[in-house]
Amino acid sequence: MDYKLDFSPVIAGMPSLLLGCLGTLTLAICGMALGMLIGVGGVFLRDSSFKPFRWLVIGFVEIIRNTPFLVQIFFIYFALPFAGIRLNPTPTAIVALGVNGGAYAIEIIRGGINSIARGQTEAGLALGLHKAEVFRFIILKPALRAIFPSLTSQFILLTLSTSIASAISAYELTSVSQRIESESFRSFEVYFTDTFFYLIISWMIMRLFALISARLLSYPVK
Amino acid sequence: MRAPEPASAEPIIVMEHVEKWYGTFKALYDINLAVLKGERIVLCGPSGSGKSTLIRCINHLETYEKGEIRVDGVLLGNRTVAIDAVRREVGMVFQQFNLFPHMTILQNCTLAPMRSLGLKKAAAEDRARRLLDRVKVLEQAEKYPAQLSGGQQQRVAIARALCMQPKVMLFDEPTSALDPEMVKEVLDTMIGLAEDGMTMICVTHEMGFARQVADRVIFMAGGAIVEEAPPQEFFTAPSHERTKKFLGEILP
Ligand SMILES: Nc1ncnc2c1ncn2[C@@H]1O[C@H](COP(=O)(O)OP(=O)(O)O)[C@@H](O)[C@H]1O
Ligand SMILES: [Mg+2]
Numbered sequence: 003m004d005y006k007l008d009f010s011p012v013i014a015g016m017p018s019l020l021l022g023c024l025g026t027l028t029l030a031i032c033g034m035a036l037g038m039l040i041g042v043g044g045v046f047l048r049d050s051s052f053k054p055f056r057w058l059v060i061g062f063v064e065i066i067r068n069t070p071f072l073v074q075i076f077f078i079y080f081a082l083p084f085a086g087i088r089l090n091p092t093p094t095a096i097v098a099l100g101v102n103g104g105a106y107a108i109e110i111i112r113g114g115i116n117s118i119a120r121g122q123t124e125a126g127l128a129l130g131l132h133k134a135e136v137f138r139f140i141i142l143k144p145a146l147r148a149i150f151p152s153l154t155s156q157f158i159l160l161t162l163s164t165s166i167a168s169a170i171s172a173y174e175l176t177s178v179s180q181r182i183e184s185e186s187f188r189s190f191e192v193y194f195t196d197t198f199f200y201l202i203i204s205w206m207i208m209r210l211f212a213l214i215s216a217r218l219l220s221y222p223v224k
Numbered sequence: 225m226r227a228p229e230p231a232s233a234e235p236i237i238v239m240e241h242v243e244k245w246y247g248t249f250k251a252l253y254d255i256n257l258a259v260l261k262g263e264r265i266v267l268c269g270p271s272g273s274g275k276s277t278l279i280r281c282i283n284h285l286e287t288y289e290k291g292e293i294r295v296d297g298v299l300l301g302n303r304t305v306a307i308d309a310v311r312r313e314v315g316m317v318f319q320q321f322n323l324f325p326h327m328t329i330l331q332n333c334t335l336a337p338m339r340s341l342g343l344k345k346a347a348a349e350d351r352a353r354r355l356l357d358r359v360k361v362l363e364q365a366e367k368y369p370a371q372l373s374g375g376q377q378q379r380v381a382i383a384r385a386l387c388m389q390p391k392v393m394l395f396d397e398p399t400s401a402l403d404p405e406m407v408k409e410v411l412d413t414m415i416g417l418a419e420d421g422m423t424m425i426c427v428t429h430e431m432g433f434a435r436q437v438a439d440r441v442i443f444m445a446g447g448a449i450v451e452e453a454p455p456q457e458f459f460t461a462p463s464h465e466r467t468k469k470f471l472g473e474i475l476p
Contacts (some may be wrong), residue, residue, distance in 0.1 A: 119320075119322075121318060121320050121322040122322060122324065124285050124318070124322065125316075125318060125322035125323075125324070125381075126324075126336075127283075127285060127311065128283055128285060128311060128314075128315070128316040128385075129311070129315075129335070129336035129340065129384070129385070129388060130308060130311040130312040130336055130339075130340035130341075130388060131335075131336055131339055131340060132308075135339055135340075139324075139335060139339070140324055140335075143326045144325060144326055147326070221325060221326045221327075221368050221370075222368040222370045222371050223325060223370050224370045
């Protein structure tokens with residue numbers, strides 16, 4: 003093979019590639035925040051005594067976990083406008099990532115909550131706290147601590163899924179790479195750089211989670 | 225040892241014809257019990273006889289299908305208002321301590337007074353420190369539960385319950401999960417509480433404790449109250465075969 007490496011289009015496109023990284027990080031972080039919100043809220047509804055809420059959450063989780071992420075994005079971007087909901091690519095991607103990540107988070111968080119001994123809830127109730135207070139002040143933190151490793155890998159997956167948002171031309175790393183590649187035809191150089199940046203981003207998210215865990219979720223255990 | 229103060233004639237807990245099922249299994253049979261203000265009751269009986277179930281009905285950690293329970297005049301139905309009111313007045317100490325692992329000892333003690341009684345942080349902390357001092361763990365206030373011994377944790381659990389200033393304390397085998405050398409420190413704390421006039425129902429097999437502080441010992445078997453008597457009479461002249469057999473098994 004006499005393929006000559008030529009990184010000059012990549013170097014020329016570096017400003018937009020870096021902006022693309024920023025776009026990817028924005029999608030990832032906003033998606034995670036929304037996913038976490040949906041996850042915690044969903045668990046609360048899922049285990050509420052009001053049956054329709056439970057069914058709603060069970061149905062939601064089943065639908066999201068059994069359909070492709072790409073189709074979910076297309077649904078929000080192309081189908082929802084017919085229901086009067088029209089979102090730009092970036093908000094679409096954030097909503098799709100949040101909804102998708104949230105559905106998985108619900109199951110992960112529930113597992114964490116069930117791993118917390120029933121005695122903790124009973125001690126809270128016996129002290130006169132309400133169910134919601136027991137969850138917020140007694141269960142949540144130990145449960146998050148228990149599930150943090152699985153939550154981290156789920157959210158790394160979410161971070162990598164941001165690349166799928168290139169299908170609706172949301173501003174993120176892969177769509178920028180695609181543009182540079184189509185203009186320069188330097189496929190290897192462009193996707194090599196693209197891959198490298200994803201590694202860096204994943205690593206940063208992982209560090210971020212380790213930091214959150216150390217700052218907010220650590221306490222002495224036996 | 226100080227003589228126990230006489231209990232007043234006013235009942236603070238009344239259970240009438242209480243029956244409970246776990247599915248098809250009947251766990252409580254026609255429970256009738258009146259606990260007077262200041263009275264100290266020891267509840268004993270073989271494992272699985274329904275002791276935990278009985279006291280957990282009092283603060284509605286368990287539901288029951290028949291009968292009535294009144295705590296300080298409040299009928300404990302299924303209304304959340306009544307359940308809240310009762311839980312604020314009834315403290316509970318569990319076999320497994322159930323301290324909150326992610327909070328310091330002090331935070332364990334201030335959470336509920338701040339949330340359910342609306343105490344300001346400073347007031348809640350004052351109260352917590354006073355009670356931690358009383359159970360002799362004040363110097364551990366800033367530590368986490370995992371950093372304490374079992375005996376210290378159980379004393380914190382007692383202080384935490386007392387921070388709600390309950391009118392009644394329920395103990396469910398508070399010394400059963402402890403290493404033998406730590407049993408005494410917890411029992412001493414409970415004796416101190418009894419001497420201060422706290423109304424208590426203690427599920428325990430510590431018969432020395434029963435002799436020393438109980439006004440009444442209640443023996444349960446198979447989900448029913450079989451016998452109740454002042455300790456003197458209970459230990460020297462039990463009237464039922466099952467009580468005799470049980471005492472024969474647990475007394476040295
Ligand atoms: N959550 C439950 N579901 C089904 N059966 C239970 C449950 N809790 C307790 N039981 C049964 O009820 C009976 C009384 O239990 P418990 O009150 O814990 O007894 P004790 O405290 O005297 O050892 C036992 O036979 C026990 O197996
Ligand atoms: Mg028990």
